[in-house]
Amino acid sequence: xxxxxxxxxxxxSRENVEAVLDRAAEIDADPAAFADRHDDAILGLCxxxxxxxxxxxxxxxxxxxxxDIVDMGSVESSSVKKGESLADTARVIEGYADAMVLRHPSQxxxxxxxxxxxxxxxxxxxxxxxxxTQTLLDLYTIRENAGLDDLTIGIMGDLKYGRTVHSLxxxxxxxxxxxxxxxxxxLKLPRSVRYDxxxxxxxxxEHTELDEILPALDVLYVTRIQRERFPDENEYQxxxxxxxxxxxxLESAKDDLTVMHPLPRVDEIAPEVDDTKYATYFEQAHNGVxxxxxxxxxxxEDNR
Amino acid sequence: MSDHQLRVSKIPRGTVIDHIxxxxxxxxxxxxxxxxxxxxxxxxxxNIPSDxxxxxxxxxxxxxELSQDEVDxxxxxxxxxxxxxxxxxxxxxxxxxxxxxxxxxxxxxxNHNCITNANEPVETKFDVLDEGxxxxxxxxxxxxxxxxxxxxx
Ligand SMILES: [Zn+2]
Numbered sequence: 001x002x003x004x005x006x007x008x009x010x011x012x013s014r015e016n017v018e019a020v021l022d023r024a025a026e027i028d029a030d031p032a033a034f035a036d037r038h039d040d041a042i043l044g045l046c047x048x049x050x051x052x053x054x055x056x057x058x059x060x061x062x063x064x065x066x067x068d069i070v071d072m073g074s075v076e077s078s079s080v081k082k083g084e085s086l087a088d089t090a091r092v093i094e095g096y097a098d099a100m101v102l103r104h105p106s107q108x109x110x111x112x113x114x115x116x117x118x119x120x121x122x123x124x125x126x127x128x129x130x131x132x133t134q135t136l137l138d139l140y141t142i143r144e145n146a147g148l149d150d151l152t153i154g155i156m157g158d159l160k161y162g163r164t165v166h167s168l169x170x171x172x173x174x175x176x177x178x179x180x181x182x183x184x185x186x187l188k189l190p191r192s193v194r195y196d197x198x199x200x201x202x203x204x205x206e207h208t209e210l211d212e213i214l215p216a217l218d219v220l221y222v223t224r225i226q227r228e229r230f231p232d233e234n235e236y237q238x239x240x241x242x243x244x245x246x247x248x249x250l251e252s253a254k255d256d257l258t259v260m261h262p263l264p265r266v267d268e269i270a271p272e273v274d275d276t277k278y279a280t281y282f283e284q285a286h287n288g289v290x291x292x293x294x295x296x297x298x299x300x301e302d303n304r
Numbered sequence: 305m306s307d308h309q310l311r312v313s314k315i316p317r318g319t320v321i322d323h324i325x326x327x328x329x330x331x332x333x334x335x336x337x338x339x340x341x342x343x344x345x346x347x348x349x350x351n352i353p354s355d356x357x358x359x360x361x362x363x364x365x366x367x368x369e370l371s372q373d374e375v376d377x378x379x380x381x382x383x384x385x386x387x388x389x390x391x392x393x394x395x396x397x398x399x400x401x402x403x404x405x406x407x408x409x410x411x412x413x414x415n416h417n418c419i420t421n422a423n424e425p426v427e428t429k430f431d432v433l434d435e436g437x438x439x440x441x442x443x444x445x446x447x448x449x450x451x452x453x454x455x456x457x
Contacts, residue, residue, distance in 0.1 A: 085423065085424050085425060086419070086422070086424055087425050087426070089422050094329050102418075105417070106417055106418065106419040106422050106442075107415060107417050107419065107441065107442035107443070107444075108418050108419040108420065108440075108441025108442040108443075109419045110422060110438070111419075111440070112419045112420075112426050112441060115426070126419075127417050128417070128444070140329060192443040192444060192445050193437065193447050195433075195438075195445060250313070302361050
């Protein structure tokens with residue numbers, strides 16, 4: 001595998017992460033200095049499932065570096081509909097672009113494509129698998145707000161299918177971070193993620209209730225509990241309330257708690273939290289652009 | 305002549321897979337893709353008393369020697385098995401199974417949402433763990449009943 005594909009957060013060493021975050025901070029401080037760094041670069045966007053925001057964030061990032069995009073468009077309007085394999089589609093688009101971004105509903109899709117293409121590939125989400133660029137912007141946000149060492153973080157919600165959670169948990173094992181996982185029994189971390197965390201020597205502490213651990217947290221990372229994951233609506237209603245954050249929930253939190261969410265949210269975080277000092281999720285979303293700029297900048301630089 | 309040799313007669317040439325965990329003989333045949341349709345003579349002994357294992361299964365396949373791929377997968381399902389290559393009624397080679405680091409193209413991934421189940425030009429690849437195997441694409445870990453995931457060739 002090429003060293004510059006980014007398929008899973010497990011590839012990221014502490015050194016890699018810090019290099020990207022430092023570059024992102026430089027970009028944040030002086031975006032104009034990067035405005036024409038890659039004015040001949042074309043980024044190929046292959047989104048096999050709709051994700052307006054992630055796509056726009058990549059599009060913005062490459063344009064702010066002076067580059068441009070080619071976009072395969074929606075699956076409905078493409079040759080995929082005629083039955084073309086992903087491997088073929090990727091090999092064709094590779095010929096047009098200097099780097100590619102892939103979002104696909106199947107787990108392992110990015111890993112497979114990385115075996116077929118020669119340009120750097122960025123995994124922008126593969127089913128319930130990985131979402132490493134989201135992880136980098138999450139880490140950037142955590143570093144800005146709470147620091148990445150001596151950190152106690154709670155990760156709450158749908159831990160089973162939440163790819164942002166899987167990637168973040170893996171990446172955090174590079175740092176001195178105590179990770180606590182809070183979810184209903186049926187949405188606990190999958191075996192494969194627990195396996196990786198154990199392998200890397202991280203402690204996996206699991207909770208079913210937030211109040212057991214909330215007062216100790218520096219960061220609370222909330223994800224959406226998807227209604228459709230529950231076989232029965234009553235079961236969903238029971239847990240939904242349990243894992244929602246409002247002002248009352250936060251009464252026992254530290255003063256400098258940082259509340260994050262990869263968005264979109266539904267009702268996990270009450271709007272009344274938005275105006276508090278805890279709320280960091282919109283900042284987190286905005287960090288996507290400088291972080292993706294930093295990542296693309298480093299990738300394209302290597303390939304000049 | 306020991307008791308079990310009486311039950312399953314000697315073969316002129318082929319493979320004898322001995323010391324299979326009791327109950328796994330049919331899975332072993334499934335791995336090898338042997339269903340008798342090719343006309344080979346296959347003898348199966350099940351629940352045979354054994355000094356080492358109290359009970360074991362044994363499979364004898366005439367006229368067929370196993371490939372390395374087949375041996376690798378066997379090692380996941382019947383790790384204690386020994387493979388005896390027979391020529392002229394004699395054991396000419398005795399192999400003990402070693403667990404491979406990975407198995408390619410043999411198991412199918414139980415995750416329906418895995419890219420290897422999506423009609424793409426890739427072979428399945430599984431890393432072999434201390435317990436079970438792990439899909440290199442979707443990372444699903446399979447610990448129970450590996451035999452059920454053998455991709456029938
Ligand atoms: Zn798989």
